[in-house]
Amino acid sequence: MGNRGMEDLIPLINKLQDAFSSIGQSCNLDLPQIAVVGGQSAGKSSVLENFVGRDFLPRGSGIVTRRPLILQLVNSKAEYAEFLHCKGRKFVDFDEVRQEIEAETERLTGSNKGISPIPINLRVYSPNVLNLTLIDLPGMTKVAVGDQPHDIEHQIRDMLLQFITKESCLILAVTPANTDLANSDALKIAKEVDPQGLRTIGVITKLDLMDEGTDARDILENKLLPLRRGYIGVVNRSQKDIDGKKDIRAALAAERKFFLSHPGYRHIAERMGTPHLQKTLNQQLTNHIRDTLPGLRSKLQSQLLSLEKEVEEYKNFRPDDPARKTKALLQMVQQFGVDFEKCIEGSGDQVDTSNLSGGAKINRIFHERFPFELVKMEFDEKELRKEISYAIKNIHGVRTGLFTPDLAFEAIVKKQIIKLKDPCLKCVDLVVTELVALIRKCTEKLGSYPLLKEETERIVTTYVREREGKTKDQVLLLIDIELSYINTNHEDFIGFANAQQRTAANATKKRVMPNQVIRRGWLTINISIMKGGSKDYWFVLTAESLSWYKDEEEKEKKYMLPLDNLKLRDVEKGFMSSKHVFAIFNTEQRNVYKDLRQIELACDTQEDVDSWKASFLRAGVYPEKDQPDSEETINSSDTVSMDPQLERQVETIRNLVDSYIGIANKSIRDLMPKTIMHLMINSAKDFIHSELLAYLYSAGDQGSMMEESAEQAQRRDEMLRMYHALKEALVLIGDISTTTVSVPVPPPVDDNWIAKDPSPPPASRPTAATAPPPGRPPAAFGAPPVPSRPGDPTPGAVPLVPSRPARVPPALPPGIPRRPPHRPTVIRPSEPSLLD
Numbered sequence: 001m002g003n004r005g006m007e008d009l010i011p012l013i014n015k016l017q018d019a020f021s022s023i024g025q026s027c028n029l030d031l032p033q034i035a036v037v038g039g040q041s042a043g044k045s046s047v048l049e050n051f052v053g054r055d056f057l058p059r060g061s062g063i064v065t066r067r068p069l070i071l072q073l074v075n076s077k078a079e080y081a082e083f084l085h086c087k088g089r090k091f092v093d094f095d096e097v098r099q100e101i102e103a104e105t106e107r108l109t110g111s112n113k114g115i116s117p118i119p120i121n122l123r124v125y126s127p128n129v130l131n132l133t134l135i136d137l138p139g140m141t142k143v144a145v146g147d148q149p150h151d152i153e154h155q156i157r158d159m160l161l162q163f164i165t166k167e168s169c170l171i172l173a174v175t176p177a178n179t180d181l182a183n184s185d186a187l188k189i190a191k192e193v194d195p196q197g198l199r200t201i202g203v204i205t206k207l208d209l210m211d212e213g214t215d216a217r218d219i220l221e222n223k224l225l226p227l228r229r230g231y232i233g234v235v236n237r238s239q240k241d242i243d244g245k246k247d248i249r250a251a252l253a254a255e256r257k258f259f260l261s262h263p264g265y266r267h268i269a270e271r272m273g274t275p276h277l278q279k280t281l282n283q284q285l286t287n288h289i290r291d292t293l294p295g296l297r298s299k300l301q302s303q304l305l306s307l308e309k310e311v312e313e314y315k316n317f318r319p320d321d322p323a324r325k326t327k328a329l330l331q332m333v334q335q336f337g338v339d340f341e342k343c344i345e346g347s348g349d350q351v352d353t354s355n356l357s358g359g360a361k362i363n364r365i366f367h368e369r370f371p372f373e374l375v376k377m378e379f380d381e382k383e384l385r386k387e388i389s390y391a392i393k394n395i396h397g398v399r400t401g402l403f404t405p406d407l408a409f410e411a412i413v414k415k416q417i418i419k420l421k422d423p424c425l426k427c428v429d430l431v432v433t434e435l436v437a438l439i440r441k442c443t444e445k446l447g448s449y450p451l452l453k454e455e456t457e458r459i460v461t462t463y464v465r466e467r468e469g470k471t472k473d474q475v476l477l478l479i480d481i482e483l484s485y486i487n488t489n490h491e492d493f494i495g496f497a498n499a500q501q502r503t504a505a506n507a508t509k510k511r512v513m514p515n516q517v518i519r520r521g522w523l524t525i526n527i528s529i530m531k532g533g534s535k536d537y538w539f540v541l542t543a544e545s546l547s548w549y550k551d552e553e554e555k556e557k558k559y560m561l562p563l564d565n566l567k568l569r570d571v572e573k574g575f576m577s578s579k580h581v582f583a584i585f586n587t588e589q590r591n592v593y594k595d596l597r598q599i600e601l602a603c604d605t606q607e608d609v610d611s612w613k614a615s616f617l618r619a620g621v622y623p624e625k626d627q628p629d630s631e632e633t634i635n636s637s638d639t640v641s642m643d644p645q646l647e648r649q650v651e652t653i654r655n656l657v658d659s660y661i662g663i664a665n666k667s668i669r670d671l672m673p674k675t676i677m678h679l680m681i682n683s684a685k686d687f688i689h690s691e692l693l694a695y696l697y698s699a700g701d702q703g704s705m706m707e708e709s710a711e712q713a714q715r716r717d718e719m720l721r722m723y724h725a726l727k728e729a730l731v732l733i734g735d736i737s738t739t740t741v742s743v744p745v746p747p748p749v750d751d752n753w754i755a756k757d758p759s760p761p762p763a764s765r766p767t768a769a770t771a772p773p774p775g776r777p778p779a780a781f782g783a784p785p786v787p788s789r790p791g792d793p794t795p796g797a798v799p800l801v802p803s804r805p806a807r808v809p810p811a812l813p814p815g816i817p818r819r820p821p822h823r824p825t826v827i828r829p830s831e832p833s834l835l836d
Contacts (some may be wrong), residue, residue, distance in 0.1 A: 006410055032288045033070075034281055035132040036165045038174035038186040040064075040139035043205035044234035047174060048136055050274040053128040053248045056081070056094040067105050068119040068163065076125035084121035097122070115152065116224070117159045130282040132725075140185045148691040157189070165193050166199060168292055170284055176206040177216050177233075181225050197228030198745060199285065203277065204233045207265075208258060215264035220272065226749040231622055232280060233265070233272045253391070297548050297730065304726045311723045325706040332446055333696065337688040338455060339442045344681060356607065358438050362681070364607065365430045366673040368614035373423035374665055376623050384657070388412055388650045409484050409653045409660075416661050417482050420668055425477045431676050431706050432468045435684065436461055448712040451705045452696070459695045464680065471679040478671055482664055485514075494659040517542050519615040520552075526581060526600035534602070545617050546584070566592070568623045571600055580609045585619070 038042045043194060045057040045064070048071060058064050081091040083100060091097045101120060107114045115138055116539040137160055144152040164171050171194060173186035204216055218224040221235050235255040237246055252274055259269035270276070289296075343358035356364060391408040439460050444455035455682070486492070521540045525548070526534050535549035545563060550556040565588050571581040585598035594597050603609045613623070696705070708716075 024156075032168045032169040032170070032285060032292055033135055033163075034135060034285060035135045035160070036172045037137055037160055037189060038356060039176075039179075039184075040141050042139060042186070043234075043236050044136060045176045046132060046141065047172075047274070048115065049202065049235060049367075050234070050236065050248060050252065051129060051132070051134075052124050052126060053252075053277050054094040054097075054124075054126075055242070055248070056097040056101075056124075058098055059107075060243065065107050065136055065138045066115045068117065068159065068759065069101065070119045070121045070124040071132075071134045071136060072121070073129040073134070074123060074125045075127065075129055075131055077127055079126045079128075082123045084123075115159070115161065124786045129188070129686075130278050132278070132281055132285060136280075137163065140189070145619050151271070154694075160189060161193065164190065165513060167199075169199065169289070170281075170288055172203055172281070173200055174205060176204055176209075177204050178209050178211075181219065183792050188622070196748070199228045200286075201280070202227045202231035204231050205236055207233050208235050208238075208774060215262070217264040217268075220265070220268060222749070226748050228746050229284075230746070232277045233259070234274050234277055235259075255366065256341045277484045299420065300726055304723070304730065307719065307723050311719060321672070328449075328707055329452070329696070330693070332449070332452060332457070333688075333693050334467055335445060335694070336442055339445065340688055341437065341685055343438050343442065344685065352621065357441070361434050363433055364611070365427060365434070366676075369430060369610055370423065370427045371615060371669060372610065372614050372623075373426060374420070374669065375617050377419050377423065384412070385650055385654060387415070388653045388657070392649055392653070408649075409656050412653060413486055413660050413664075414483050414655065414658050417479065417664055418528050420482075420664070421476065421479050424668065424672060425472055427672055428468065428475060428676060429474055431680065432464060435681070439464070447691060448708055449524070449706055450709050451707065455696060455699050455705060459692060460684065464684055467680045467683050471676055474675050474679055477667065482667070486660065488659075488670040489661075490663055492659070492663050493653065494808060518618050519612070521612075523548070523553075524579060524602040527596075528604055539601075541615055541619055561592065561599075563619055563621055565590075566615060568621060569598065570623075577602070579604060580606045582609055585624075586735065587646070669717060672699070688828045 038044050039240070049055055049057055051073060053357045057069075079092075081094065081097045082089070083091070085104065085105070086100065091100065101122070103114075109119060115181065117162040137157050140153070140156055140160070142153055144150050151153065161769070175181055175184040175186055175523070187200070187202065191197075194200050197705050204219060207216060211215065216233065220231050234256050236252045237248070241251060256269075259265045259272045265272060268330055292364050299357070344491050388408060388553065391411050392405060395405045395407050439457055443453045443457045446456060476486050476673045488495075517540060519539075521539060522536055523539045524536050538552045538554065539546065539548045539549070539556065543563075545560050547560040547564075548558050552557060561584075565586050567585055567587055569583040569585055571583045573580055579602035581600050581602045583600045584592060589597065591597060599648045603612065616622075699705070752834050
């Protein structure tokens, strides 16, 4: 069988399989195993029960095996079973094993013949077994029953292929002797994934149920319908035996007696039966493991390296050690502070390349969202001019004013400055939301200690909320400071003389900028299907125009749109659309692009929309203002005087207000990020580094706070178990001799018969119950076919053959021709006899 090291490797591979499955990681090692495939009621489960020597698998008609069963047989002095999903429980009564398999199957698949690809892991320890790992798969079927889906055939086929496609998987193809072997579903699907036949072993069941006077000798001798690794015949218990609780040991004895006493099989009895099949599979699995050792060793080493760092902290781990708990608490708090600061300040390690987060998102709030909110409240010309005219008239009262009143300017400026409160407070809210999300993200690393994670998140979030109130108070104080004194001597203020000289056109004229590129990126133009449908283009925004190209090479320009008289407008997201949309339109009601009055531009996220809007603001394209109701428009046009002197005064104050609000906005835009950083973000960082630990100590018992979660304890145990299993496997593999005794792979045979789709008359199809004509073995691989002679049967029609002792063949059914007795036996040199 090979050296002892190789024998020990099979249970070790079972151990690796369990270690990977229980820890929830994907085992990419493709560990060697044997998959049992065949049609329904082919006897697959009976073969496995014979291996174990116990009744433990569900029985019944139709599809019984509805989930893959990974059966690991381990040679041991004691006899019991264990399930991977029932850790620590040993099943001594194998009736309970059957009930647990049925219950676990129905838990996922229901009670009405549904199937699931999720396997059940069962390990059986017994002195009567050899080390093997087998997978019992659902039987192949054609027709759906019960609540099975209509494509049940394809589902089962796909499930089988998941296992048998792997090169490390041996295929045990089970076929009953009383069916058409040439149409065996098990052999066909095995041929698809193993065309060379290196991994396929044939098993013929129900030999005792063949018609009297027939046998499967030539099939078992691998002469008829040959396989590279040949066939092994077994005799399972009948349904009557199972119902009568016939002992499997007695059944194995009866099987042995059957092969020794049957005249067609007695000469090959030593190579038939369940014990020989078990030994053969053990040998084949051992050889298969030996062949895959080089690749297995390299994969084990890579898995071990990936675990080294994580296992290092677990090696001398003692859960109840107070010193360990204190040290772990200090390390966790320190790591939390480092992670929080890295997220805020930015770091080169573990960079998120898919989304903005932490400090980058706060930076966008400071320099894109907040300026955009400020600009949205500006440049409402009609409303502003109306307010100025009312202020001038109310200050003059019943008199007609000759000069522009300063009080009107101050009243309007203060009213505009008060409007800054809302966007400033909104900015604080956005930053707080991002900080809370950041705290939650940073505490994820504390998941090993649920109470510590919960308490840390609560303490730091509460502190941030407290700082939020103080920050908002400070922001409102900044606004009040701006209101307390209108500094008309500011160096950037245009002054009264300059304001009179400006015209309305000059006041609203866009600041001249060099034609520099402000932004590039992909956007989707939403156009109706009738006009060509939505398309993605590469957009380039400059200070003077918006252009779009076919791609980022910017060679094929599709259109260039000047920015004069353009404004932005929000558009609601479509019902079926996942993208966020905004629009560009012309304030003079002109077409913007072709015959479109506005262009709808779509982005993947709202953040992209906000970023593009901020870029348009830099180019001087501002958002649309809400239009007043028609009645208000009429009233305002009636109340605003057309007096030229009043118009000049309104224009003068309008220019002064515009200049001073620009100064106030510039000041607020500069002070808001500084205020938030100082009072909230930097303060939170200082709190985490200097005070968080004290708050945690005062929050409760540190012992209970540092209790591990059950999941973490289990994960640590599984990680260590897998780590030691990997090390043990590598040591064992290193000790294995490369000269392990093994059986060489048999030579190739002509198994093209599997791929054929023969359609002879039903009475003459080759079955396992039939044999070839005496003296005509099938062609071996590469041998020429035997030429047909007059009187030969129809190709594919194989006459039934009597039992070997009978010298005179019995009467054949009508239509089956008898071979002439004088025909000589043909034996080709390329096909050695099994009797040699």
